[in-house]
Amino acid sequence: MDLEFYKSQALQKNKEHKKFLESLKKKPPKNLDYVVQDTHDEVFEEIDCLECANCCKTTGPLYTEKDIERIAKHLRMKPADFEAKFLRTDEDQDKVLQNLPCFFLNDDNTCSIYEVRPKACREYPHTDRKKIYQINNLTLKNTVICPAAYVFVEKMMEKIR
Structure with missing residues (x-):
């Protein structure tokens, strides 16, 4: 997966994507x-997150109290120790x-705590x-990080124009 390609495309199309997403709001x-x-x-039939894991390498999720406890x-740690x-x-x-890439990201892009991963990870992108x-601003931000988010916005533009 060519992350640089997707990132440069997302940056080039930022204004166009923003305008489209705003039109959905209006x-x-x-x-x-x-x-x-x-x-x-459709997008996730085409794109395999395990080929990328850029989200795990570049952006940390927000951890809720429930996430921390789980x-x-x-x-087998105390929440405070975790x-x-x-x-x-x-x-x-x-x-x-504290640090990126995520400590729980394995070398093969799998997650060592996948079954109990944070809500933010489960819902991403x-x-x-x-x-x-x-969540227009978040979607726009995610197009630069996540190839699936970029392809999603592109496909939405084809379908809704």
Whole structure:
């Protein structure tokens, strides 16, 4: 997977993607949620996250208290010890990874805590959300990081124009 290609394409098309996503907010098609889900499913039939894992290498998820408790239990650690070892509090007072790439990312791009991974990881790149226009800024940001998010927006533009 050529990450540089997708990143440069996403940056080149940033204004066009932004305009398209804003149009969904101004006048969402009646069947938008269905088109979003179908497009998401199509994209993930084509793109295998295990070939990329750029999200795990470049962006850390937000860890909720539930995430911390669940993962710490899985690792047989106290939540406070898990936090001390792996997390820090960022400028928004969110709990995030101390370092990237993610500590739980294996050499073959699999996740060593996949079954109990954070909610943010399970939902990434958020291309199957209802009312997708509510996360336009996030979607736009994700197109630069995630080839699937880029392809998703491109396919949505083909379907909705």
